[in-house]
Amino acid sequence: MKQTKSIATDKKLNAPLPVVSGLRLTKQRQEVYQTLLEKRDHPTAGEVFKRVRKKLPTISLATVYNCLEALVDHRLVRQVNFERKSSRFCPNLVEHGHFQDTSTGKVYDITIKDGVDLADFINLPEGVCVQEAEINLRGAVADS
């Protein structure tokens, strides 16, 4: 029984920031990452700052920006931009798009149909190699 709660599991719960070459492990980065995992509502840097401060009251906003940048650079987090508003951050690494409800501003992940490839629906010019693809939708949600 005790065995079922393995160290590995604990690590996964409390320190899930993967060890990646070139990314030094700091408590700020771990907490920022943990915060993104805990509530996947696509928070802005300012929102992440507010949440992380509950655990690390002395963290600075610049550090939150630094951490988010490091996580994005190392492909552990995706940065989502809608219309030059504040960037939002998303720990979902599965290829997906985003939908923003124009009345609430809330952002939701949109999954892509299985087996669909970019080249299936857009005309890519010769010789281009797509490194990042962003699909951002905005619209209304029927209130139910």
Place this chain on the structure above:
Amino acid sequence: MKQTKSIATDKKLNAPLPVVSGLRLTKQRQEVYQTLLEKRDHPTAGEVFKRVRKKLPTISLATVYNCLEALVDHRLVRQVNFERKSSRFCPNLVEHGHFQDTSTGKVYDITIKDGVDLADFINLPEGVCVQEAEINLRGAVADS
């Protein structure tokens, strides 16, 4: 001979800004719109400002922003955003996406295959009505 150069033709060449309800016709708006039509390289507001000043040397940057906003609001121009960089502007009203060459920063229109619909490749949740769709790609172009 004089007749062949009709008023209608002149208007089309020099004042192609469509008359749209609620959009008052000003020389600033006409020139901004004309500038976007003349060189479809997705200029930023600052770039538009530089170009328009050649025709209207007294126009202000704020006016360029105002004009672009008016054109976008009236759906005569599309605003294209890549990664919180300066917005770019595009007079192509046909549904299309954009590709940015990461080495030059240049932005190109990407056409969507005929008859393809959003719902064909993404899973849209029940009750959502998509009002705007943005497809932004970034990558490299093989030099030839």
Place this chain on the structure above:
DNA sequence: CTGTTATTTAGAATGATTAAAAATGAAGGC
């Protein structure tokens, strides 16, 4: 444990965009 080097911090600086207020000009009615 110690040195090296990246990271964090606080604060200032930047850059794109927007706002405010006064001056100007477009469109409709006479």
Place this chain on the structure above:
DNA sequence: GCCTTCATTTTTAATCATTCTAAATAACAG
């Protein structure tokens, strides 16, 4: 065509998110 009204333009200042700077701190290697 002229007047009136209200939107638009202009200049300037302000805002906002984000980035930079320099000093203090903390990871990680050895």
